[in-house]
Amino acid sequence: MKTLSISLIFLFITCTASANDGYKLWLQYFPFENQAVSDYYRDYLENINIVGASPTIDIIQRELEMAASGFLNSKVKPTFKHTGDSNICWIGKTDDLPKDLKSAFGQKVNEIEKEGYWLKYHLGRVIITANSDIGLLYGTFAFLRSIQSRGQLESLDELDNPKIERRILNHWDNLNRTVERGYAGFSIWNWHRLPRHIDQQYHDYARANASIGINGTSVTNVNANALILTPDYLSKVKALADVFRPYGIKVYLTARFSSPMEIGGLATADPLNPDVQQWWKEKTKEVYDYIPDFGGYLVKADSEGQPGPHNYGRTQAEGANLLADAVAPFGGIVMWRAFVYSEKTPDDRHKQAYNEFKPIDGKFRDNVIVQVKNGAIDFQPREPFHPMFGAMPETPLMMEFQITQEYLGHDTHLAFLAPMYEEVLQTDTYVNGTGSTVSKVVDGTLHNYSLTAMAGVANIGTDRNWTGHHFHQANWFAFGKFAWNPNAKSEEIAEEWLKLTFTSDKTFTEPVKAMMLSSHEMVVNYMTPLDLHHIMARSHHYGPGPWVTGGSRDDWTATYYHKATEKGVGFDRTATGSNALGQYAPEIQKQWGNLNSVPEKYLLWFHHLPWNHKLSSGNTLWDGIALHYQKGVEETRQNLDTWKEQVDHVDEERYKHVLSFLKIQSEEAVWWRDACLLYFGQFSGMPLPDGVEKPAHDLDYYLKLNPKFVPGI
Template sequence: MKKWIIFYFLLTSAIQASANDGYKLWLQYYSIPDDSESRSHFGSIHVSGNSPTIEAIKQELDLAANGFFGTQAIMKEADEASIIIKKHDKEIANVISKKDINSIGDQGFVIKTIKSGSQTKIYITANSDLGLLYGTFKWLQYVQKGDMLPEDGLVQSPKIERRILNHWDNLDRTVERGYSGFSIWNWHRLPRHIDQQYLDYARANAAIGINGTVVTNVNANSLVLTEEYLEKVAALADVFRPYGIKTYLTARFSSPIEIGKLNTADPLDPDVQKWWADKAEEIYRHIPDFGGFLVKADSEGQPGPHNYKRSQAEGANLLADALKPHGGIVMWRAFVYSEESPDDRAKQAYNEFKPLDGKFRDNVIVQVKNGAIDFQPREPFHPMFGGLTQTPLMMEFQITQEYLGHDTHMAFLSNMYEEVLQTDTHAKGEGSTVSKIISGNLHDHDLTAIAGVANIGTDRNWTGNHFHQANWYSYGRLAWDPDESSDIIAKDWLELTFTRDETFVSKIQKMMLDSHQMVVNYMTPLGLHHIMAWNHHYGPGPWITDKHRDDWTSTYYHQASSYGIGFDRTASGSNALSQYHPHLSEKWSDKSSVPEKYLLWFHHVAWDHTLSSGRILWDELALRYQKGVNEARNNIETWQEMEGKIDQERFKHIASFLKIQAEEAEWWKNACLLYFQQFSQKPFPDGVEEPERDLNYYKNIDPKFVPGI
């Protein structure tokens, strides 16, 4: 007997020690102690119903049982089972209250533990098979983490209806702003070969409640709307459907010309309207539950209604009318700015869309980036949130780290998302958070949505950096409940992805929670923005100037001079502040009451201006950069202490990336401080390391073939 026990532990430890490339994401189902009730639960499960989604539930239970205990999930009749997974019916009504069931809608679920005598049964119920799937995933997560279900059960439903990933993936498999390899969509092999990865993609997303995916780049290729490609898209949609994930496409506005042989794409032209109506019908023949279109128009070279002197509303409504009969929606991006940059770019989207408020069809939702510039390490919330009231607005977050260090920089973005979501716009008085706007509560909209620009690629761990999996995960969690807190999300992710080890979880959770501010510190502290390298955005480039348009340069944004630094967006400057609610614009117009994190976003500030710390701006700026660098270095040590707590493969991979991050943090600090010092003409304060190289060295760094197109 003893021999077998020893052998079992050897075997288990061998499994644990075996290579883990991170492919399984938060669905590791790593082995857990056998002494829990859970093991017996997996021996008697009842799953009721018959649909591809129900099959997916059973398969997931099997995978989990296999991972947790090396066993199979065993199916039983309802009266013999200790786990009952079943849509709401008369029997369930005996144990789950009507109130709970009514509150969860189409996508929610209830999990309840019922004790009768010595017996304990867990009920997972919902109003749809998809709700059951979400509930099953949630329960499996509790088991993996070793958490007890709450006494009074779990009653959950998403606060936002459409929770969508945006893939900036091109048909040639390059990924715009993608830093983890190439597109996972193998268009050449589709529709004939369905890769296991598509299925695992669907599982991972469903596990966190994501229910939509735009599979093509916003800088769109109209080819994807041809019959040949629609068959490929339909094959993907077939894989995603059982997991409740709807497929969307980007629509290139000039498609009627490019693939339709028309000579115009004017939204008011009847032939154009008919073309889109026919095209929508064709799409729905292939994909009956097609979600709709995402459109980037009149922006960075993309065609749009402006080409025909039509408004953004006229453009969006053209597509909305085509999709309407089939139940599709249009997500129309607000990221519109002039090719001539006559005005502060931060103001242009608001100026363009505010007058159109209420002029969009009811199946149009306007997709607004979290800030008014472009996914900077930190931005104040976009003034369109709270500014438009009659038009549903959806949030666009960037999960891929275009401006946050690409693949190698650990930055837990949940904090950044949370900061934006919890900001009070004051649109309808105190408490008018961005979260309430996008969940439709504040302005009473039924159509609600949220988008995250995916960080997914062909890298074996999907996201390049193992920690970047956490950003995909946290996006999903916040899309389901935009009021979740980042510390819980980080803890859950760590426990699902790595281990329950308490030291590991608490130390790394803290490291993650501090990481976004750390990156802001070593890149763009105190409200600085858009000072990265030209084009590929890899590394610092505060010296970028004299390009064909001002608002793609760094000097335009930081305005450094011998007097000071920062972009004046008060009344004395571009007055972008006037786009915010007076409560905010008044507070933020004043250097002494604006949050310091936004100081240089809104103000041009003298180098010797004194900040809350008692230090002058130059000293504070320099110390912030140094603080970011110091923390990045400390993270290497913290991580080293974790050796042995997780598998070696991921341990080493992360260790290697943290080292690169610390080196690049120093690169950012040195390049930016040496550059800005030319203007401030002040010495570095105590505690700030002198750079080993001069400014020219940093200016001359010219990396080739930087990923991300």
């Protein structure tokens, strides 16, 4: 048995030898830092037995070749055997386990599920086994991650099954290659060149997703274009699906509800009309003729101008069931978004989705899953969990998280979103008593859902590093981790991503991990402290806009939400106000409705309070808001100092790129602080507390700022 001393495990990987533009993401496969480390891992990388033959097995072999070349800094390829014999690294399905290895697994091998794997060290060998080729691919990536992070192979014993069946990226990409709420360039899907040209990036995209367990992608915007369902475009989607299939990734398409009229020549799209039903069945069969493993439809209906069943006086269930019946013969599903609200301004938009869907719980077909955003408004920097997660026991619900940062400073602001994901998923809904967390709703264990899924709105674009900010790769990575296991831990994800992407040196990983883990709260501090919300600039949501008022809808303004006057600020959602709090379980109503027990992070979400209201710190509400803004600014400056200390641990290209973005963030945090405090200060009439810097300009200066051509709208 070979061992690697603990002192050598954490020796850092030298990353400064050449430029690194971030394209390799967390699949860097840096050369081993010294001969001792190389000697420890070499045999496991050079003597591999892979049992089986398929396009996915070919991908596994290529990945191992790529990894060995990187780790060993050599063009020498590993020696592969394709027999049932044992070797120092053995990869194969459970049915192919040699007799001398079966004893290592015993009956527990039956616990491996369809996409799961078992990664185990046994008598000097590393064994990767699964019940499917895709499981073997996931297990291979897990094995390589262990090497990347300099793990001790002798301790490997990892039986890992995904807790959520469908783990899907939602691209808000348009056919003209613009990306709604995308800040890392244009869409990577070059529809004009497809299907005749397959860009290498499509393979690299699939590889990156497979490495973190993502098994589905919806490639078009939820604000759908019916053209995607025409033969010209279906042939293009087929080309993508053919690339993705060996990586275990299914393609889904956004379906425009009015497609029967727009491309089908019908006079109506009424879901109860027999001609409409037949049109969708025929169109869906056509889709499956192109893409036999097509995953199904994602639908945004009756929201922000999108057509839907409301146009015909029908329910959301009747609309969803129309498409569910069309895909059911082929094993497809329908993901029906709950982001639904009428054309009329409500008393509180928080209540609309719940009011729409709660009465039709249990009315959906078995192959429909309702896709619910983490909060009830719209991807705010912080929101309480959506009340629907505690209200639909008869209807499968899937989580929709944002990976892109529509309301979080776009691509230049560091905001590691894993803590936000974890906060939402681990909140107790109390729907079945204590311990009924959102994560248990989403993974199906609370209500025995037969269909489970999680979606993330992608932050991927044509920037060489994929995501604009190098650290926003971590949000893509984290989403994959939480989609695989909604009980994952943010700290572990941050540390793993840093080791895979930069270095294992603790002098780097510890301070930068701390910076990442506090970054989401930092952004909340300098944007929306104490759950002020929806106070961004109009339309593009870039920069502060607490003064935004008027226009076509009140609930698209800031003043609708913060309700600031000389008397106070905040949205009263208790029984004395809109009573949106009444949509939650009694235990939550009692806690969040009481000023003595409501978490202050949700304070102004549920309460309208006077400026001199005393916080738990003893500060007045006004002083508390101001101090939070100042704290956020100071944290951005601390992050700059932290990053500057890492200059010797990071290659020059990525170091300078991140430094530039951190400077932008620090400058814009000041913009947020000064603009918001000047605006709200008009109403409070109170001076800034000690320790809060005075704004450099007057309010009129900020009112006149009007950024042009902000991307992503």
